[in-house]
Amino acid sequence: MNLANALATSYQLYFITDVLRVAHPEQVLLLLTMVYLGWTLVSVYVCGVLSDRLGRRRAFVACGAIGQALGCAVVAIAPGMGTALAATSLFGVGVGAYLAVDQAIITAVLPAAENRARDLGIMNIGLFGPQTLGPLLAGLVIGALGGYQVLFALAGVTSLVSGLLIYRVSSVR
Structure with a gap:
């Protein structure tokens, strides 16, 4: 999910400038960022509450992955200002659903109390590695592919794969 998110969002200003060709791309970026943030915050709260009440985590990761993939599909198929707003909303809802349960899943599957610091360090590699490599990969895809x-x-497919992979974690509902 983190890689898909990094791929979909790291070159937004260039997408706005190169594809949408609006007069003030930095203002559009600010608008899209605020929409993304707003939907992420709403989704984190709603999905967190629902996840706790239902005792389910994996479904929220899968739904978040689908939401993010739909946002990618919308903007890939029909790039425009309206679709960029819709896609950004879907990104925010999807990422929020994922973030609502991410830490809960991680702490639920940690194997041993004496290794929690090491295990959480490894988890942080999974969080920050994609955020670091995503923009590099995105640049290569834009420039060469x-x-x-x-x-x-690619971001949409990556998101869907992440949504499927959560079902390999059998110890979490």
């Missing part, structure tokens, strides 16, 4: 549509398609 077909541009923004390919980038958003």
Whole structure:
């Protein structure tokens, strides 16, 4: 999920400038960032409450992955200002659903109390590694493999794969 999010969001200003070609791309970026943040906050809260009440975690990761993938599909198929707003909303809802349960899943599957610091350190590699490598990979995809549509398609597929992989974690419902 973190890699898909990094792929989908790290080159937004360039996407706005190169594809949407609006007069003030930095203002559009600010708007999209605020929309993303707003939907993420709403989704984190709602999904966190629902996850605790239902005692379920994996479904929220899967739904978040689908939401993020739908956002990628929308903007890859029909890039425009309206679709960018819709896609950003879907990104925010998807990431929020994921973030609502991410830490709960991680702490539930830690194998031994004496190794928690090490295990959480490894988890942080999974969090920050994709955020570091995502922009590099995105730049390569945009420059050498077909541009923004390919980038958003790759981000969508990456998101869907992450949603499927959560079901390999059998100790969490």
